[in-house]
Amino acid sequence: MVIVRAFIGFFSLLIFTRIMGKQQIGQLNLFDYMLGITIGSMAAALTTDLSSRAWPHWVGLLTWCILGYLMHVIGTKWQYASKLLEGEPSIVIINGKIMENVLRKMNYEISAILELLRNQGVFDPTQVDFAIIESNGQLSVLLKPEHQPLTPKDMKMPVSYSGISTELIHDGILIEENLTKLNKDKTWLLTELEKQGIKDISEVFLATLNPAGSLYVDKYKDQLKKDK
Amino acid sequence: MRKFIVIALPIVTLVLFVLVMQSGDILKQPLVGDDNVPQAIETVIQDINHENWEAATQNTENLKRAWDKVVNRVQFSGERNVIDALTVNIARLQGAVQAQDKATGLTELSEAYEHWKNLGD
Numbered sequence: 001m002v003i004v005r006a007f008i009g010f011f012s013l014l015i016f017t018r019i020m021g022k023q024q025i026g027q028l029n030l031f032d033y034m035l036g037i038t039i040g041s042m043a044a045a046l047t048t049d050l051s052s053r054a055w056p057h058w059v060g061l062l063t064w065c066i067l068g069y070l071m072h073v074i075g076t077k078w079q080y081a082s083k084l085l086e087g088e089p090s091i092v093i094i095n096g097k098i099m100e101n102v103l104r105k106m107n108y109e110i111s112a113i114l115e116l117l118r119n120q121g122v123f124d125p126t127q128v129d130f131a132i133i134e135s136n137g138q139l140s141v142l143l144k145p146e147h148q149p150l151t152p153k154d155m156k157m158p159v160s161y162s163g164i165s166t167e168l169i170h171d172g173i174l175i176e177e178n179l180t181k182l183n184k185d186k187t188w189l190l191t192e193l194e195k196q197g198i199k200d201i202s203e204v205f206l207a208t209l210n211p212a213g214s215l216y217v218d219k220y221k222d223q224l225k226k227d228k
Numbered sequence: 229m230r231k232f233i234v235i236a237l238p239i240v241t242l243v244l245f246v247l248v249m250q251s252g253d254i255l256k257q258p259l260v261g262d263d264n265v266p267q268a269i270e271t272v273i274q275d276i277n278h279e280n281w282e283a284a285t286q287n288t289e290n291l292k293r294a295w296d297k298v299v300n301r302v303q304f305s306g307e308r309n310v311i312d313a314l315t316v317n318i319a320r321l322q323g324a325v326q327a328q329d330k331a332t333g334l335t336e337l338s339e340a341y342e343h344w345k346n347l348g349d
Contacts, residue, residue: 004304008248011245015241015242018238019238050308051309053249053252054305055305058246
């Protein structure tokens with residue numbers, strides 16, 4: 001009985017959370033976090049609480065998921081509702097100066113802000129142009145221009161476009177669909193693998209091709225050269 | 229085709245789950261002939277009322293067999309407490325019939341019938 005109810009709870013939760021979408025994970029504010037815990041505990045009760053029927057737990061699970069989804073939809077369509085339901089970001093540092101009144105309103109200790117800055121690799125608040133506490137509690141930091149990392153553009157260095165690599169082989173299995181999308185064929189791939197001493201696709205754990213034409217290959221048998 | 233499967237599969241899965249969870253009321257009804265629990269209860273009540281203890285013993289066994297078949301079907305949609313309570317009622321009934329205790333026998337049968345009615349609700 002527990003196995004069947006676990007099956008029902010597991011796949012119901014999987015389907016509901018997939019429908020609720022990725023924003024549930026990406027923009028996790030306090031209420032979303034508590035929503036997740038509540039939904040999880042309902043799924044657990046559905047599985048193991050044999051003293052009650054599965055149906056009321058499942059209906060509760062569905063209702064909470066629908067309400068959570070509706071809240072996000074309303075927040076997306078109506079900005080004012082989004083501010084009310086999810087809160088809004090607050091600027092806590094401007095030009096190196098800490099906004100104490102904002103911290104007081106948000107019940108944040110200065111030590112917490114300094115810790116969040118250190119997590120971002122910033123050990124000196126004077127280097128910060130803007131620091132914003134997002135509605136999910138994360139701190140976003142914009143450093144002053146003189147403290148920002150150097151980019152190739154700053155150095156006027158030309159760079160070639162790298163783009164996103166496409167998987168051609170995964171776990172020893174050829175992904176033919178990707179090969180076709182890149183206008184390549186199996187013969188080409190085998191030729192390239194042979195250049196690297198690979199005789200068969202099954203020897204490869206991962207192979208990717210980037211837009212520049214560079215083929216990355218990782219074999220199951222990695223041979224790391226020892227430093228002398 | 230793939231899009232159809234991606235949409236249809238979750239819907240079919242959820243509908244199947246709902247049917248399993250709500251199937252108690254239907255699956256507790258007699259399906260194969262010798263799994264008619266309410267009729268078996270009624271038969272034993274008649275036997276006890278007429279103090280026909282040999283027939284009551286046999287029909288109590290029939291009731292137990294019928295209930296064992298129904299339990300296998302309703303265990304996913306019914307409350308464990310109700311299932312266990314009805315099982316205990318039948319066990320006590322066996323004792324009451326053996327002791328030829330009319331009052332206890334009828335009490336247990338009455339309670340068992342209530343539990344059966346609540347099954348799947």
